[in-house]
Amino acid sequence: MTPDAPADPSRQPVTDPLNPSLPTADAAYWEAAAASFDEEPDHGLRDPAVRSAWAARLRSWLPSAPAAVLDLGCGTGSLSLLAAEQGHRVTGVDRSARMIERARTKLAGRDAAFLVGDAAEPPVGERRFDVVLVRHVLWALPDPAAALRHWAGLLTPGGRLVLVEGRWGEADPIGLAAGELTALVEPLAVRMRVESLAHDPVLWGKEVADERYVLIADLPRRHTEVVDVHLVVRRGDEVLLARRAGTGYADGLLNVPSGHAEDGEDVRAAMIREAAEEIGLRLTPGDLRVALVMQHCAPPPARPRIGWFFEAEYGAGGEPWNREPDKCAELVWFPLAALPDDMVAYCRAGLDGLRAGHRFLLHWHRPGDAVAHDPSGPGRAVVLDGPGPTG
Secondary structure: OOOOOOOOOOOOOEEEOOEEEEOOOOHHHHHHHHHHHHHOHHHHOOOHHHHHHHHHHHHHHOOOOOOEEEEEOOOOOHHHHHHHHOOOEEEEEEOOHHHHHHHHHHOOOOOEEEEEOOOOOOOOOOOOEEEEEEEOOHHHOOOHHHHHHHHHHOEEEEEEEEEEEEEEOOOOOEEOOHHHHHHHHHHHOOEEEEEEOOOOHHHHOOOOOOEEEEEEEEOOOOOOOEEEEEEEEEEOOEEEEEEEOOOOOOOOOEEOOEEEOOOOOOHHHHHHHHHHHHHOOOOOHHHOEEEEEEEEEOOOOOOOEEEEEEEEEOEOOEOOOOOOOOOEEEEEEEEHHHOOOOEEHHHHHHHHHHHOOOOEEEEEOOOOOOOEOOOOOOOOEEEOOOOOOOO
16 A cells, blocks of 8 residues: 655665565655556455455454454555455545545445545544554654554554555565564554465465565553643733644644653653644743643543643743644634633633642543533533532
């Protein structure tokens, strides 16, 4: 499938008699290649024998019961179609709009949805999946370890990574060897296995002489939660809000600058990193103080999260500015006592709780609740540190 991040742009496609050209160009390459992409036997799966071979493999890799499958770097949707035919609910993501257009046509009428976006950070919001399926994408990403951690966070407890990868070329090989990928996945998985695919020429429509394999990793079934960090920048009686855009979750709504802790990162370090990445502040540990901790859950089928709200005074770390215009439409200041209604509901509840002097809250959406704050709807905030309203 199509890599969503370019490899070294100076590298030219590898060509030798035993290995066909391997595109390592940027996103424009894949837009141009979309029309002819399915002509490769293992891309379009037009040959009945090739298609049957991939269908059999996929059936052995995916759960037997209907599952939610996230196909990253889905290309024109050939594997997505096989998964849908086997009864799974598929969401495909690819950087190429033309690839996505062909995937939507190919799976019209199926239980499938396709999104244009980056495979490393797919725009699926709070959704969680039983399987993340990725073919020939991870090798081309700039930080495979970070991508794997992010994908693991998109899985339900006990979910599965299905990673079809390889190492291609003889004179100047590119890709990920099975040993390299095993080392990257091992910290995330409770069990995994590697199957060689190089010995099965039917999969590729020809004999191959390089390393091709699938790594299947099952993640822990124990309860886990993502840890959020939220920055409340105080300018007198005002707080800084950011309007979400292009993220796939709560786009158009306001919340405080936020993100989540990476694997092995403490919450304070995560807040300092996120502040620098999102609004350009160079904060120190001494600039931050914990204001509130909240366990929250967006509307089902989202999973619960733990949110740490930190306060910092205006001026600490510099002047805030929008460093991620692809994810944030604007930065605006509002009085804490007069917050707008077009906010993410749990963030609004957190700020209301902070203003009321609380330190610990629950905010748990129920089926049918909106992601946005609803001033006329039922209040979902529960105070854990004493009586009193949050608003």
